[in-house]
Amino acid sequence: MGQQIFKGNIIFTPSPEELKICAKSHIVVEDGTVEGIYERLPEKYGHAPVKDYGERLILPGFVDLHVHAAQFYQCGLGLDRELIDWLSDCTFPAESRFSDPVYAREAYSLFADELIRQGTARACIFATIHKESTGLLFEILQEKGIGAFVGKVNMDRNCPGFLREETEVSIEETEELIIQYGGHPLVKPILTPRFAPSCSGKLLAAIGELAEKYNLPVQSHLAENRREVEWVRELFPSRPTYSDVYFDSGLFGQTPTLMAHGIYLTDRELGLIKDNGVVLVHCPESNINLASGIMPVRKWLGRGIRAGLGSDVGAGHTLAMSKAVVRAIQLSKLMKFFDPWAKPLTIAEAFYMATKGGGSFFGKVGSFEKGYSFDAIVVEDDPRIAGRLSLEEQFQRFLYTGDDRNIIARFVRGRQVG
Template identity: 55%
Template sequence: MNQLIFILKGNIVFTPKPDQFVVYDNSYLISCNGIVTQISQTLPDEYKNYEVSDYENKLIIPGFVDLHTHASQFNQRGLGLDLQLLDWLNEYTFKEESRFHDPSYAISVYEAFAEEVIRQGTTRVVIFATIHKESCRLLIEILTRKGIGAYVGKVNMDCNCPESLQEDTDQSLKDTEELIRTWGDNPLVRPIITPRFAPTSSKKLLAGLGKLAEKYKLPVQSHLSENENEIAWVARLFPEQREYHRVYEHYQLFGQTPTLMAHCVHVTDKCVSGIRENGVIAVHCPDSNLNLASGIMPVRKLLDADVQVGLGTDIGAGHSLSMVQALVKAIQVSKVSNDPACGKPLTLAEAFYMATKGGGQFFGKVGSFEPGFACDALVVDPCIAPGAAFTSLEKLQQFVYTGSSENIISRYCNGKKIKISQ
């Protein structure tokens, strides 16, 4: 088999560790068949005959990884954000998601969503779709065609929701398994088990989803401890489990296979221990938590407990698909929280790590330029003012805080260029 050699040249910056930026100025990033093999300051002789994409003084950084967002809520960004979670779901989200029974509407929204994901420099994304099997299939096809790495979840809910979205339990499980069988071997975009959250899931549905996750060795995603009213609702519905996280744990949906739990705002010590012991990844979604007045994830408490934390944009409660905005907001809220549990603020290196390698670990070796990692990369022109003498790390800092998607001039996933519509 012919080896596909791919070489980028520029100022390479990434975070192999949470507290450490590594910079290779004027260097070559070399990959074979989409996998990084080495970084070299001079081009090795064996690669002299291969084409080099020379980006000169521009930055080369890992592609961003968004661990939690709702593609079906793309059109409702910015709407209803004076409300809190449960009212917001009923007044806006459930009405919007009901429209996805129409494949033509799903195509229009999902095409626009995917283009914005690309534009913002996200090369890997974990997505909630809706309950609709056909629309979910269309989303998988669109992402695959565009070259975005993703997990896509057909949402499951069979109670405590509007009639237009309430599934028959057996049919919900059947539709989910059909999608798994069809798309489970797709190397780029794969299914993920997705109970919306415990309150809209019967015990039979949760048990069935846990069995599917185990049968097909599939990852799981859901929501955990986002809003105080939500937590109280879960306690009424599942009194035998005593704590929110134990509901998922009881039904084999909490670390038995790789698991993402979004929000984790109001977490007890027992919950934090459960997250850590089960190897669950907590996904920090600062925009949506602020917009819906849910609270602030105690990130430092989770990190100090050896919990892995990633970042998510969580549209439409979040109002932007920009992972740069998400990582900046994560830093900012960590600086203003009055909760002692929040501890010392996040550093830029820590937040950047969460948005790249930290989140990328859910996909395997993703989010870094160490040998053996997928060559997911962004080329960034920070457009520094003439005469400014900034280091590469300072250019990255300025891009993160003052740049936009317009500064991203090229995007790659697995060493393949992702095209963006103009």
């Protein structure tokens, strides 16, 4: 790939407190990795070709830490229900279609195209229980050039018969996929027990053993909904909390772990999450759509917990992470109705969660500091409006009012993917 130089108005968040703006600057990329940002290009690059994006913004590509590829067709459907009914009425029947690889290939291709179109560079993805179609998802994402962790879902109880796995088969097929797809630099396997209620203790323990054996990350759901928390208490009466169910199975930070939602957490759980470096994924659109609750992000961050953002499609109705950023800010403002002292998220903080914060799960991803992967989107706006705004205002306007039509180029590790 060698050397690439891009020029434009470069904006990123090296920390949650800092929105760094490099007006009309050059970003030098070596073999897909950022080498440096220069207002004036140093002598040694004097004759190198520069891709000049003019007045446009160059931003880090988005990181979606929680999304269900098989629910893509389901976006916007049945969202007048709450979690447990939505799963049984809408989601499980939709996911059963993925036993058919022909259906899966088309659905997953459309999903991957839309992910890229919306400016996502990296995603942590749930497939379904089906081995063959999950394999196709790995291959489609590899082909498209996006970065991802992909998990075959495991579940052996509390789901309809057509989605219930035999415990041993679930483990065997998961291991086969790990062996088959474990070697790719950008698209990698992740262990994906759906959530504690749909997994027996035996299955959870076996998944934990796979995580340890192959040193693989883990993703699941945690404390999204009050009814769900109560259900876990009934299903695992010997465990003090929901988080303990995962922890005792080796699925809670023993290897890098993502837990989606994390709304209803006890002090004990917050301690476990922090001490084990578990990353919580805030999915604001989904939490609104399924009336799950409001994650007290500010409070969790204040306790030293790491958190990123997820679209949670199809409970979320869009793959556009710019909208997750906006919704996270809006929900953090609504928190003020419950806690007058709650401080809402700033735009920089929420953008950080959707880029460098979530990106840390992938390594040096989500920023333009030296050594970071060049994952980027190029954003343009109507010059009649943009011309009247500061760069910071143009950035804010894109997040709030922009969409995929404003994104004119997308890069993952230096390669243009859209």
